[in-house]
Structure formats: structure tokens, C-alpha cells
Amino acid sequence: MMYFPNIPMIPYEGPNSTNPLAFKFYNPDQIVAGKPMKEHLPFAMAWWHNLCAGGTDMFGRDTADKSFGAEKGTMAHAKAKVDAGFEFMQKLGIQYFCFHDVDIVPEADDIKETNRRLDEISDYILEKMKETGIKCLWGTANMFGNPRFMNGAGSTNSADVFCFAAAQVKKALDITVKLGGKGYVFWGGREGYETLLNTDVKFEQENIAALMKMAVKYGRSIGFKGDFYIEPKPKEPMKHQYDFDAATAIGFLRQYGLDKDFKMNIEANHATLAGHTFQHDLRISAINGMLGSIDANQGDYLLGWDTDEFPFNVYETTMCMYEVLKAGGLTGGFNFDAKNRRPSYTMEDMFHAYILGMDAFALGLLKAARIIEDGRIDGFIADRYASYNSGIGAKIRSGEATLEELAAYAEAMGAPELPGSGRQEYLECIVNNILFT
Numbered sequence: 001m002m003y004f005p006n007i008p009m010i011p012y013e014g015p016n017s018t019n020p021l022a023f024k025f026y027n028p029d030q031i032v033a034g035k036p037m038k039e040h041l042p043f044a045m046a047w048w049h050n051l052c053a054g055g056t057d058m059f060g061r062d063t064a065d066k067s068f069g070a071e072k073g074t075m076a077h078a079k080a081k082v083d084a085g086f087e088f089m090q091k092l093g094i095q096y097f098c099f100h101d102v103d104i105v106p107e108a109d110d111i112k113e114t115n116r117r118l119d120e121i122s123d124y125i126l127e128k129m130k131e132t133g134i135k136c137l138w139g140t141a142n143m144f145g146n147p148r149f150m151n152g153a154g155s156t157n158s159a160d161v162f163c164f165a166a167a168q169v170k171k172a173l174d175i176t177v178k179l180g181g182k183g184y185v186f187w188g189g190r191e192g193y194e195t196l197l198n199t200d201v202k203f204e205q206e207n208i209a210a211l212m213k214m215a216v217k218y219g220r221s222i223g224f225k226g227d228f229y230i231e232p233k234p235k236e237p238m239k240h241q242y243d244f245d246a247a248t249a250i251g252f253l254r255q256y257g258l259d260k261d262f263k264m265n266i267e268a269n270h271a272t273l274a275g276h277t278f279q280h281d282l283r284i285s286a287i288n289g290m291l292g293s294i295d296a297n298q299g300d301y302l303l304g305w306d307t308d309e310f311p312f313n314v315y316e317t318t319m320c321m322y323e324v325l326k327a328g329g330l331t332g333g334f335n336f337d338a339k340n341r342r343p344s345y346t347m348e349d350m351f352h353a354y355i356l357g358m359d360a361f362a363l364g365l366l367k368a369a370r371i372i373e374d375g376r377i378d379g380f381i382a383d384r385y386a387s388y389n390s391g392i393g394a395k396i397r398s399g400e401a402t403l404e405e406l407a408a409y410a411e412a413m414g415a416p417e418l419p420g421s422g423r424q425e426y427l428e429c430i431v432n433n434i435l436f437t
């Protein structure tokens with residue numbers, strides 16, 4: 001059975017095409033910076049948004065029908081979603097998917113039954129993977145939706161809830177390993193707090209670290225060789241979330257000795273919620289050797305919450321790809337943690353959304369490669385720090401200088417000259433020049 005009978009395989013037709021069901025920029029085999037686009041851009045489908053979410057928001061119910069011809073809440077529906085998902089990915093040429101445990105099966109009242117369902121559906125998914133060559137990018141456990149997680153999972157005040165979270169992580173790891181997933185994600189979900197009047201922050205953070213340590217130990221014991229990821233987010237649902245941004249999460253991992261096993265999964269809309277640019281959190285991760293994977297989406301600067309829009313802002317995707325190219329690529333991939341706007345409720349809209357996102361990243365890749373090849377920006381940055389290449393600057397960099405020596409140097413010099421223009425506007429002209437030619 002076909003779930004998207006009116007949608008053909010999506011071809012690349014080039015920038016002049018007006019066909020809404022064609023790529024204008026994503027040309028998988030085109031060589032960019034030494035390798036095919038599809039290798040630079042391992043795209044993934046997010047099971048939850050694409051196959052589960054129908055547009056329900058605080059004020060209204062689903063607008064999109066994601067029943068795929070089956071009764072929701074049944075295993076028949078879970079299987080229909082697998083079939084629809086693989087047809088969808090194949091038609092777009094998407095190589096990977098990401099999932100939460102509860103995205104792929106309906107959760108039962110008894111965890112033993114949920115786990116049995118997970119075994120059954122993962123057998124089915126595995127068959128489809130073998131048939132199509134599509135792979136699993138990462139798995140995760142949803143430890144934020146069920147009311148039992150109202151106070152978090154690792155950070156919960158209830159030891160029983162903590163154990164339940166541990167059971168979910170264990171099973172989600174089993175399934176991720178079974179499906180050959182490259183990574184396993186911890187998004188903090190409700191790992192945060194609303195008020196310090198009822199919260200012991202240190203206690204909660206120690207418990208989160210303990211859960212992660214157990215996950216690493218168990219994961220490695222069942223042969224998981226991939227990366228664990230933290231996906232930072234500053235707020236929503238909780239007012240204060242412990243994994244505020246990349247810098248905070250990296251500090252946490254180092255404090256608890258988890259930094260060898262974990263990397264960052266950076267989501268654009270989370271970085272902007274933290275008051276950063278997407279590029280900033282990518283850079284902070286990269287310079288710490290922890291740029292693992294990306295949740296590709298964008299927020300809305302007028303709204304200020306986690307709108308999870310499909311990315312269309314080419315300036316942002318360009319700066320993202322600039323960071324990714326400079327970092328030598330991702331160990332993970334680009335997961336479209338993004339959803340259609342609520343009024344875009346048709347099956348065609350699901351394809352338009354992915355075409356938009358994939359084209360925006362392909363264009364970003366092309367432009368980022370040109371910025372690097374052009375060399376003016378990198379050249380400018382290198383020149384800007386040239387005073388450290390020799391003399392006293394080189395001595396500072398080598399770590400051999402003393403405060404007394406530098407003070408004597410400064411006294412002998414008198415007042416230094418101004419440090420040189422930052423030339424921001426000139427550099428922005430270069431970027432626009434490359435973006436729009």
C-alpha cells in the first residue's frame with residue numbers, strides 16, 4: 001500500500017525549476033568541498049513530528065490526519081507509520097531517521113507490555129531498513145510526556161520515577177543498538193526546575209549524571225560504540241533547564257567525567273532560545289571537540305518559544321555549514337526536529353517542508369564552501385591576531401610569559417596603538433556578496 005500515492009520520487013531539478021515537488025539545490029551526488037552533498041548532509045527524519053504530530057496546540061486539536069489509515073493507539077497504526085515513514089524517506093532520498101520509544105509504539109500501562117511492543121516494532125523497522133538501506137541516526141527515550149515525569153526523570157524527587165526512567169533508557173538503548181543507531185540522545189525534557197523553594201539543584205544534577213553514567217556503562221556493555229549526546233535547551237517546558245546551552249552542558253559533562261562518551265546535539269531553535277545564535281552553540285561545541293549532531297530547525301524571532309519551524313533562513317544555514325565544514329563534518333547528522341505550521345495540514349505539505357529544509361541546508365553548504373574558498377573572511381581573522389605570531393605575542397601564546405615581564409614590556413612601550421578595526425560591515429558585505437551571487 002502507498003501512503004503518498006500522489007507524490008513521486010523527488011528529483012533535483014536545479015534553481016530554475018518551478019516544480020514544487022523538486023529540489024532546487026539539494027543535488028545528492030554533486031561534489032562540494034571534495035565530497036558529495038549527501039555525505040556532507042546526512043539528513044534524518046524525526047519520527048515524532050513527521051509521523052505522529054498532527055498540529056495539536058494549546059488552543060486546538062489536530063489539523064493534520066496522521067492515522068495513515070489505521071486506528072491510533074494500535075500496533076496496526078504503529079506499523080502503518082513505519083510503512084509511511086519509509087515511503088516518505090525513500091521519496092525524498094533521506095538516509096536516516098530518529099525516534100523516541102513512544103513515537104514508534106503506543107505506550108501501554110505496563111512497561112513489560114510496552115517493551116514487548118518495542119521488540120515487535122523494531123523487528124519490523126529492521127526489515128524495512130534492510131529493504132531500503134535507510135539507517136537509524138539516533139534513538140532516545142521520552143521521559144517528559146507522561147505525568148510521572150512532571151518533576152523530571154534523572155532530576156525527579158521520586159526514586160521510583162528515577163527507576164522507571166532508568167528502565168526506559170535501558171530499553172531505548174537496546175532498541176537503538178538493535179537498529180544500529182549512530183547515537184543516543186538525552187534531551188533534558190523536564191530536567192530543570194520551576195522554583196528553588198522546593199528544589200535541591202546539586203542533588204538533582206548529581207542524579208542526572210548518575211543516570212547518564214549508568215547509561216554509558218550499560219550501552220558500552222551491549223556493544224554501543226556510538227556517541228551519547230546532550231541536546232541543550234535553556235527553558236520550555238521548565239523555567240530553568242540544567243542543560244541551558246552548549247557551554248553549560250559541556251561544563252556539566254566535564255564535572256562528572258562524562259566528556260569522553262558524550263557530544264552535543266545542537267538544535268538551532270534551542271540555541272536561539274538561550275539568547276545565542278545557532279552558529280555560536282555550534283562553535284562552542286566544535287572548539288571543545290564535542291560537535292556531534294544537529295537538530296535542524298529554526299525559531300521565530302517574533303515569538304520566542306520553541307516553534308520548531310523548518311529552516312528556510314539561508315544566512316543561518318550558511319553559518320551552520322561554515323562551522324560544520326570547519327569542524328571536518330559531524331559524527332551524527334541533520335535531524336529535522338521541525339514541524340509543519342498548523343494550517344499546512346496536507347500530505348503534500350510534509351514533502352514541501354522537507355524540500356524547504358533540505359534545500360536550505362544544501363544552499364547553505366554551497367555558500368559556506370564558497371566563503372571558505374574565497375578566503376577573505378578566514379584571512380581577515382588570521383590577520384586580526386597577527387600580533388601573536390612573533391615577539392611578545394608569540395611568547396604569550398607559548399605560555400612562557402610572566403606577568404612581570406609583560407608589565408615591563410608595557411612600561412617600556414608606553415601606550416599601545418588601537419587594536420585595529422574589526423571591519424564588521426565590510427565582512428558582512430562579503431557574506432552578502434557570496435550569498436546573493
Ligand code: XUL
Pocket residue numbers: 100140185187231233267295306337
Ligand atoms: C524538544 C526537542 C526534542 C528532542 C528529543 O525541544 O528538541 O524533540 O530533540 O527528545
Ligand code: CO
Pocket residue numbers: 187231267295337
Ligand atoms: Co530536538
